[in-house]
Amino acid sequence: MTQLKVKAGTKPEMAVEERLKALILAGLDGDDSAYRSFLNELSGRLRAYVRKRLFHLQDEVEDIVQETLLAVHNARHTYRADEPLTAWVYAIARYKLMDFLRMRSRHDAFNEPLDDYVDIFSSADEEPANDAKRDVGVLLEQLPDKQRLPIIHVKLQGLSVAETAHLTGLSESAVKIGIHRGLKSLAAKIRLFS
Amino acid sequence: MKTDEFISLLSTGITPVDPHVQRRSLSLALVLGAIGAILLTLIVFGMRPDIREMLVTPLFWFKVSFPSAVAIASLLLLIPLSRPGTRNISARLWLAPSGPILVIWIAALASLALAPQTERMNLIMGFSWRTCPFNIAFLSIPLCVTITWAVRQLAPTRLRAAGAVAGLLAGSVATMAYCLHCPEMGIPFWGIWYLIGMLIPAVLGAIFGPALLRW
Numbered sequence: 001m002t003q004l005k006v007k008a009g010t011k012p013e014m015a016v017e018e019r020l021k022a023l024i025l026a027g028l029d030g031d032d033s034a035y036r037s038f039l040n041e042l043s044g045r046l047r048a049y050v051r052k053r054l055f056h057l058q059d060e061v062e063d064i065v066q067e068t069l070l071a072v073h074n075a076r077h078t079y080r081a082d083e084p085l086t087a088w089v090y091a092i093a094r095y096k097l098m099d100f101l102r103m104r105s106r107h108d109a110f111n112e113p114l115d116d117y118v119d120i121f122s123s124a125d126e127e128p129a130n131d132a133k134r135d136v137g138v139l140l141e142q143l144p145d146k147q148r149l150p151i152i153h154v155k156l157q158g159l160s161v162a163e164t165a166h167l168t169g170l171s172e173s174a175v176k177i178g179i180h181r182g183l184k185s186l187a188a189k190i191r192l193f194s
Numbered sequence: 195m196k197t198d199e200f201i202s203l204l205s206t207g208i209t210p211v212d213p214h215v216q217r218r219s220l221s222l223a224l225v226l227g228a229i230g231a232i233l234l235t236l237i238v239f240g241m242r243p244d245i246r247e248m249l250v251t252p253l254f255w256f257k258v259s260f261p262s263a264v265a266i267a268s269l270l271l272l273i274p275l276s277r278p279g280t281r282n283i284s285a286r287l288w289l290a291p292s293g294p295i296l297v298i299w300i301a302a303l304a305s306l307a308l309a310p311q312t313e314r315m316n317l318i319m320g321f322s323w324r325t326c327p328f329n330i331a332f333l334s335i336p337l338c339v340t341i342t343w344a345v346r347q348l349a350p351t352r353l354r355a356a357g358a359v360a361g362l363l364a365g366s367v368a369t370m371a372y373c374l375h376c377p378e379m380g381i382p383f384w385g386i387w388y389l390i391g392m393l394i395p396a397v398l399g400a401i402f403g404p405a406l407l408r409w
Contacts (some may be wrong), residue, residue: 030210039201066200072228073204074409075349078212078277088279093276096353099408154203162207176203 013086016045021085028076039069044090049093060100063184068096070180074173139189147182150175155183207301216348220269223337223344224367225242239329239375247396254374260384261369263294264392268363270340275356276348291362295389304380313379317380323387326376330391334361334368337396342406350407357403358396365392 022036027035040189046065054061071092140148146168153164154175165172195203212218235241264399267290274280274287306314320326341360350356369388378384 027205027208028211028213030208031206032208032209035208036201036205038207040198043197061199066195066197069197069200069204071349071409075278077213077215078349080213080277083279088277091278091280091351092349160207161203172207179203180195180200 150178223340227337227340337364357399361395361399
C-alpha cells in the first residue's frame with residue numbers, strides 16, 4: 001500500500017486512474033465495451049501486482065488475477081465515483097491475495113499444489129475438437145449441476161449467459177461463477193488423468 | 195480458461211448497477227431487525243407499565259439516547275467498513291462509539307457522587323444486572339441476522355473489524371428496543387450492564403466476522 005501512495009503522486013498513474021475510472025463508470029451504467037476495456041486493462045495491472053508478490057508461485061498468478069477480476073465484478077456495485085478507484089481495486093486485490101495465501105497454507109498440509117493448470121489449458125486448445133469433447137464429456141459428468149450446466153450451455157452449445165441463466169434458473173452471475181469454478185476443477189481433473 | 199475469454203464472459207450482457215444498494219440494504223436490515231427486536235421485547239419481556247409517564251421523563255430519553263448514539267456511531271463506521279478501499283478511516287470515526295460511553299460514565303460518576311452512600315450499590319446493580327446483558331444479546335439476534343445479510347451484499351475487506359462493528363450496531367439497536375421494557379433508571383447501571391449487553395454481539399462479530407462475511 002505504501003508503494004501505491006508514492007505512485008499515485010506521479011502523473012502517468014493519475015492518467016491511468018482517470019482512464020480506468022471513466023471506463024468503470026460507463027460500465028456501471030451498462031456499457032459492455034467500456035466495461036470490457038476496463039477489465040482488460042485492469043487484468044494487466046493486477047497481473048503485475050500479483051506477480052510481484054508471488055514470486056514462488058508464478059503458476060498461480062493467472063488464477064488469482066481471474067479470482068480478483070471476478071471479485072471486482074461481483075463487488076462493482078460498492079464502487080463510488082467520489083472515491084479513488086486505485087484504492088478500491090487494490091483493497092480487493094489485496095483481500096483476494098491474502099485469502100488465497102491463507103487457504104493455500106491451510107491446504108498445503110494435505111495437497112500437492114496444482115501448479116501448471118494454465119499450461120494444461122493452453123495445450124488442450126491445440127487438440128482436435130472431437131477428441132477434447134469426448135474427454136470433457138466424461139469429466140463434465142463429475143461436476144455439480146450448477147457448474148456443469150453453465151459450461152454445457154455457454155461453452156459447448158454457444159448460448160449466451162442470459163439465455164443459460166433463463167434455462168437453468170440460475171442468476172447470471174451464478175452462471176459466470178459456475179463456468180469459472182467448473183473450468184478450474186475440470187483443469188484439475190484433466191491434470192489428474194494425464 | 196484464458197483471462198481474455200473470462201473477461202468477455204464477465205462483461206457480456208451486463209446491466210446497469212444500482213448505486214444505492216448499500217444504503218438500501220443497510221436501511222432494510224435496520225428496519226427489519228429493529229422490528230424483530232421490538233416484537234421480541236414486547237412478547238418475551240413485555241412493555242414497562244409506566245411507559246406513558248416515561249415518554250415525558252427527560253431521564254428516560256437520556257437513557258434511550260445512550261444506545262442511540264452508539265448505534266449512529268457504529269453505523270457511520272460500518273458504512274465505510276463494508277466497502278473495499280476505505281482503509282483510511284479517520285481516528286475520530288474509529289473512536290466515535292466511545293463518545294457516548296464516556297458521556298454516560300461521567301454522568302454515572304456524577305450521580306454516584308451525589309447519591310447517599312446507601313443508594314450507590316443500588317444505582318450500580320439495579321435489580322436485573324444478572325439478566326440484563328443477556329436479554330440485550332438475545333434481542334440482538336434478529337439484528338445480527340439482518341445486518342450480516344446486508345453486509346454480505348456488500349464487499350467488506352477487513353472482516354474482523356466489520357464483524358465487530360456490525361455486532362455493536364446490532365447490540366445498540368437491540369438496547370434501544372430493550373428500553374421499552376427495562377425499568378432500571380440508574381445511570382451507572384446503564385454504563386455497565388447495557389454496555390456489556392452491547393459488547394456481547396460485538397465480540398461475537400469480531401470472532402465470527404471472518405467466517406460469516408468472507409466473499
